Amino acid sequence: MGSQRELSEEPERRGDLEWGTVGHLVREAAERYGTREAVVEGRTRISYAELGERVERAAAACVAAGTRPGDRVAVWAPNTLDWIVCALGAVTAGAVLVPLNTRFKGAEAAYVLRRSRARLLFVTGTFLGTSYVATLRRAAAEGEGAGPLPGLPHLEQVVVLAPDAPDDFRAWKDFLAGGEGVPAAEVRRRADAILPSAPSDIVFTSGTTGRPKGAVITHAQTLRGYAVWSELAGLREGDRYLIVNPFFHTFGYKAGIVACLMRGATMVPQPVFDAEAVLAHIAAERISVLPGPPTLHQSLLDHPARAAHDLSALRLVVTGAAVVPLRLVERLRTELGIETVLTAYGLSEASGIVTMCRRGDPPEVIAATSGRAIPGTEVRVTAPAGSPGEVQVRGFNVMSGYFEDPEETARAMTADGWLRTGDVGVLDAAGNLRITDRIKDMYVVGGFNAYPAEIEQVLLLHPEVADVAVVGVPDARLGEVGKAYVVRRAGSALTPAELVAWARRELANYKVPREVEFLGELPRNASGKVRKLDLRG
Structure with missing residues (x-):
């Protein structure tokens, strides 16, 4: 096997931040950077000191809401100041953050909430014309849970990051008000008790090739x-x-x-x-x-x-x-x-x-x-x-592994600690x-391994190709062949035959796509990856 070990020394360690906790980082950033601008959101501009105060208020509210160290707390919202504050507040209170993909449909979000057994959820109100609250309510309407969503029995509270919320949920301002009776010293004691070796977050895989799994x-x-x-x-x-x-x-x-x-x-x-x-x-x-x-x-x-x-x-x-x-x-x-x-x-x-x-x-x-x-x-x-x-x-x-999934963890890790990516x-x-x-995208053309990314990189050299994704499709003679989904540059009249003919001059025969389909844009998830499952149908 080829192997490459680290090639440079690690950056100089800063003793006050040395592999501590995210809660300590927030506090020390507030002290170190004080009046420097921390977050800009429209007309709202807050300093590092103010951010530290907001995060402590959110942590106090989490404590008041019954969040215990190790509890999973989920956030289903777009990039906003409120996301920063509620997520850092939960982690400062000792919770394990579970970020939810904003592209998820209700059933997908419910799956991750159920799988992680999240006890508290921060959710946006309406985003891109969709009510996330209504979407989640429909997905988790049936079940035996006693909380606001019967289909999510472990989810005890839902906080809506908006001025108002339905009766069985809580509005963000009301949630924060609930923490006013928690002394700052108690929040700091809670944060100081968290060990650097404790989980800070569970990031669920994008699910482009199957059910999401939570990396701890x-x-x-x-x-x-x-x-x-x-x-x-x-x-x-x-x-x-x-x-x-x-x-x-x-x-x-x-x-x-x-x-x-x-x-x-x-x-x-x-x-x-x-x-x-x-x-x-x-x-x-x-x-x-x-x-x-x-x-x-x-x-x-x-x-x-x-x-x-x-x-x-x-x-x-x-x-x-x-x-x-x-x-x-x-x-x-x-x-x-x-x-x-x-x-x-x-x-x-x-x-x-x-x-x-x-x-x-x-x-x-x-x-x-x-x-x-x-x-x-x-x-x-x-x-x-x-x-x-x-x-x-x-x-x-x-x-350390996938959350409560030893079988998938064993598949992903070798006995001597190598992660199979x-x-x-x-x-x-x-x-x-x-x-x-x-590995799952590779396809075999008449006994030859074809790697879509390699083919895509060549096709992108064509002056009229703006974006491209290649997938393997069944073929009676060769087993599989390549199909290219192509986004043309504005004003282009490029035809499938012309692109295939061009590719034959640039690629080995087995790598040349046998089919070309033009699209207005490629389907991508929110992190920019092409959703090839959607292309394969």
């Missing part, structure tokens, strides 16, 4: 991982960070909220990705940091109104995916003048961070790979050097990892 991650793993992330990315005090990545995902919560708390950066949460709104935010708030999937940055570069906005404050972009076109990296650097563009790779089961490029890496390394193993970890591929195989990782960042990748001689696909 500790406080220490979170803080250590995102101290490394912040150092390698070069996040600075005073940076202004537009957090478009959803908070329910580690890219939004940990590389966003937690990293900002560590470095004293200003958080500017954006609930929904809208290119025009992102451009306006960057200009108005002098945004300097904008992590996100490649599609986010591509849409900004191609937006017809881009030139009308001052984007000169942008200095740091971190992205990651199986396919990051080299021209995207080059355009970010040349057209927008962004000094640092980095790619990274992670998954929920490894605290969201496994490999990362380093500042100073050449553009071709940043575009073609996801960088090297982060300090304190090992990455290996189950194939000879230079050949594709399953990516496996071992180190401080790997989950389910991703296919190649390690180069310098230890840079190139993700080529998901």
